[in-house]
Amino acid sequence: MEDLNNRSWHREDERGAFLVSTKPNLLNHDFINTAFEHPDMFWAARLPPDQLAKALSQSVTVGLYEVKPAAPPRSITDEPSSPREGSPTTDSPPQEALQQIGLARLVTDHVTFAYLSDVFVTPKKRGLGLFPWLIQCVKELLRAHPALRRAALLTGSESLSKFYARALGVWDMAEEPRVTIMCRKAFDADGLLKAYIEGLFQTGCNERTYGRP
Numbered sequence: 001m002e003d004l005n006n007r008s009w010h011r012e013d014e015r016g017a018f019l020v021s022t023k024p025n026l027l028n029h030d031f032i033n034t035a036f037e038h039p040d041m042f043w044a045a046r047l048p049p050d051q052l053a054k055a056l057s058q059s060v061t062v063g064l065y066e067v068k069p070a071a072p073p074r075s076i077t078d079e080p081s082s083p084r085e086g087s088p089t090t091d092s093p094p095q096e097a098l099q100q101i102g103l104a105r106l107v108t109d110h111v112t113f114a115y116l117s118d119v120f121v122t123p124k125k126r127g128l129g130l131f132p133w134l135i136q137c138v139k140e141l142l143r144a145h146p147a148l149r150r151a152a153l154l155t156g157s158e159s160l161s162k163f164y165a166r167a168l169g170v171w172d173m174a175e176e177p178r179v180t181i182m183c184r185k186a187f188d189a190d191g192l193l194k195a196y197i198e199g200l201f202q203t204g205c206n207e208r209t210y211g212r213p
Contacts, residue, residue: 004060004110004144009137010067015128017067019098020137027056027063028100035103035120043154044118056105060114060141064102064121064134101125104138114142116153116168135167142168152181 008021036044102121108114121131173181
């Protein structure tokens, strides 16, 4: 299987030049933590730097970048110039600057399962067709899992549900017979899970009595 952390896609048109890449060294951790605080990512929250780095390193994190124009070469003068002798210079090649403007994250075992999360495009760059392009790139990454059993995502938006159905071919699991998706948001303390299970047994697993975790 190919290395999914070394994939890149380029796009350039009248709206600008953009890059989608899975290369970890391009990720801007400050941008990602700021995105986690955005109201549109209501499920997320800023992470301590070490936890963020760990989460990103154990996922296929897809960065979306705007490619800024190359800066002109810089000349380094070693000694003053004179009318008879030019200044010796060392010219560095132009460097394109990347500004991260979005991301998506695939939490995966790299073989059988992939969970799409943390999809975000900064508001100032929306309406440029970047979100569908980002998801198209994610689709190519999913296709690179030859033994993939399931790809999953969560959304509370009806319009996004329809978009993901078209773009990725996913469907609402409630429509699939004999399949139940079970989850919980977080464990706040070691005893919380035990208390929850005990509560289920005491109430006969009556969700309306005990409440959802």
